[in-house]
Amino acid sequence: MPGTRRYKSGMSVERLAALISDHQPCVVLTGAGVSTESGIPDFRSPGGIWARYDPMEYATIEAFRRDPAKVWDFYARRFEVLENAQPNAAHHVLAALERGGYVEAIVTQNVDRLHELAGSQNVIEVHGSIRTSSCLACGERATFDEVVAMLERAPAPSCPRCGSIMKPDVVMFGELLPEGAIERASELARRARLLLVVGSSLNVYPIADLLQDTLLAGGKLAIVNRESTPYDELAELTIRASAGETLSHVARRLLV
Numbered sequence: 001m002p003g004t005r006r007y008k009s010g011m012s013v014e015r016l017a018a019l020i021s022d023h024q025p026c027v028v029l030t031g032a033g034v035s036t037e038s039g040i041p042d043f044r045s046p047g048g049i050w051a052r053y054d055p056m057e058y059a060t061i062e063a064f065r066r067d068p069a070k071v072w073d074f075y076a077r078r079f080e081v082l083e084n085a086q087p088n089a090a091h092h093v094l095a096a097l098e099r100g101g102y103v104e105a106i107v108t109q110n111v112d113r114l115h116e117l118a119g120s121q122n123v124i125e126v127h128g129s130i131r132t133s134s135c136l137a138c139g140e141r142a143t144f145d146e147v148v149a150m151l152e153r154a155p156a157p158s159c160p161r162c163g164s165i166m167k168p169d170v171v172m173f174g175e176l177l178p179e180g181a182i183e184r185a186s187e188l189a190r191r192a193r194l195l196l197v198v199g200s201s202l203n204v205y206p207i208a209d210l211l212q213d214t215l216l217a218g219g220k221l222a223i224v225n226r227e228s229t230p231y232d233e234l235a236e237l238t239i240r241a242s243a244g245e246t247l248s249h250v251a252r253r254l255l256v
């Protein structure tokens with residue numbers, strides 16, 4: 001019977017480990033909450049990024065076309081934080097669960113590359129990534145390190161080929177998701193017998209629709225998130241705790 005199970009923490013981790021083990025394939029959907037323990041603020045927690053920056057001013061494609069230098073003022077700070085960020089226990093456990101055959105793929109809303117840095121192989125970055133930036137005028141691409149170097153000399157990176165201001169290859173509000181990403185993610189969600197959500201408020205579409213894809217195909221949901229989400233009542237299990245600690249306990253039960 002779905003619904004929020006309020007187990008004592010030990011029991012809920014046992015239950016999560018059993019759900020993962022008994023419901024294969026298990027696909028994981030991560031959000032910014034999986035990276036906060038790496039020092040990267042999330043968006044909608046109290047004091048999160050959107051409490052300090054208006055997303056309509058800094059995170060829409062219209063805002064970028066209107067005032068790219070202002071949007072880069074926001075992204076230059078993000079790049080600075082992301083430049084030295086390292087995967088935390090949650091990322092490492094998810095990579096180990098993939099190696100151990102318990103996780104088929106990670107669909108991530110994050111652009112920070114930390115799943116890849118932790119060793120996860122099958123990662124679908126549905127909101128793009130900071131790995132590259134592109135020139136909207138001529139298509140020239142620059143790597144993260146090239147853009148960081150450009151930001152040391154100017155407030156916004158200029159295209160080395162045509163001089164236009166480049167755009168980070170992250171999906172801004174009002175943009176389409178990367179070609180094929182939502183199709184691949186939706187196919188994985190439909191095939192998943194368990195969709196494990198880690199660190200997402202599940203506020204943003206179309207990604208939150210993946211949970212419906214899993215449920216409609218007869219799969220189950222488990223949610224590890226510090227705060228409640230709109231999908232808690234539909235989940236087989238919800239654990240209101242830190243991603244790193246919870247997944248580390250799961251790893252001790254499944255991977256030793």
Ligand code: APR
Nearest residue numbers: 031032033036042043044109199200201225226227242243
């Ligand atoms: N452990 C577990 N949960 C956590 C942790 C943690 N260490 N830290 C934060 N959380 C939870 C918060 O309680 C919050 O509900 O993670 C959730 C993060 O939610 P958001 O900040 O809304 O991030 P996300 O769901 O990834 O946002 C989706 O919105 O702004 C866009 O493009 C942006 O990809 C982002 C998308």
Ligand code: ZN
Nearest residue numbers: 135138159162
């Ligand atoms: Zn150019």
